Amino acid sequence: EAGVAQSPRYKxxxxxQSVAFWCNPISGHATLYWYQQILGQGPKLLIQFQNNGVxxxxxxxxxxxSAERLKGVxxxxxxxxxxxxxxxxxxxxxxxxxYEQYFGPGTRLTVT
Amino acid sequence: SQQGxxxxxxxxxxxxxxxxxxxxxxxxxxxxxxxxxxxxxxLVHLILIxxxxxxxxxxxxxxxxxxxxxxxxxxxxxxxxxxxxSYFCATDGNQxxxxxxxxxxxxx
Numbered sequence: 001e002a003g004v005a006q007s008p009r010y011k012x013x014x015x016x017q018s019v020a021f022w023c024n025p026i027s028g029h030a031t032l033y034w035y036q037q038i039l040g041q042g043p044k045l046l047i048q049f050q051n052n053g054v055x056x057x058x059x060x061x062x063x064x065x066s067a068e069r070l071k072g073v074x075x076x077x078x079x080x081x082x083x084x085x086x087x088x089x090x091x092x093x094x095x096x097x098x099y100e101q102y103f104g105p106g107t108r109l110t111v112t
Numbered sequence: 113s114q115q116g117x118x119x120x121x122x123x124x125x126x127x128x129x130x131x132x133x134x135x136x137x138x139x140x141x142x143x144x145x146x147x148x149x150x151x152x153x154x155l156v157h158l159i160l161i162x163x164x165x166x167x168x169x170x171x172x173x174x175x176x177x178x179x180x181x182x183x184x185x186x187x188x189x190x191x192x193x194x195x196x197x198s199y200f201c202a203t204d205g206n207q208x209x210x211x212x213x214x215x216x217x218x219x220x
Contacts, residue, residue: 033208035210041212041213042116042210042211042212042213043155043210045207045208045209045210048208056207058207091154091155093155098204099143099160099204100145100157100160101145101147101155101157102157103154103155103156104154105154106154
């Protein structure tokens with residue numbers, strides 16, 4: 001089966017600019033997660049969707065980050081405006097049963 | 113702050129030796145999972161242990177869970193160079209948290 005797809009793989013922007021990431025989960029996976037992984041740390045959950053509803057967004061900086069999952073399939077994560085500390089790898093994962101998560105390759109964001 | 117803390121932060125062993133890494137967490141959980149991350153394959157799920165289980169095996173992996181101590185351990189037996197990676201525990205309670213990770217280096 002095809003894995004979790006993410007794009008772009010790399011993005012370099014200047015602070016205060018906007019950026020968007022896209023994720024296509026594994027077909028049939030109802031749960032979708034976005035994580036932020038800063039170099040040397042474990043992934044931090046930003047938002048969890050069940051179909052197109054939000055289950056947990058308690059760690060999402062809502063003043064600058066937003067995410068949506070239209071039609072319960074693809075999802076986009078947006079940062080507006082970006083700060084230097086947003087430099088990280090953004091990981092998307094999906095699961096069918098809220099247990100084992102399948103991760104995409106990630107998007108490496110550099111904010112200069 | 114992250115829920116799980118792995119120990120040690122870094123571990124270097126010879127091929128064929130066993131590797132043990134530990135995870136401690138703070139709140140009650142439904143289950144605990146271990147993931148591996150390397151540059152080649154990204155983050156990959158290894159094993160899940162439920163809160164009512166004490167030990168679980170999968171191939172060369174052995175996981176234990178002690179809910180009274182809020183801790184788990186991952187044992188990799190007969191390590192291989194391909195096991196070189198970062199290993200993370202992840203807890204599923206009210207929220208989903210990854211730990212800080214253990215960086216394992218297996219020397220051929």
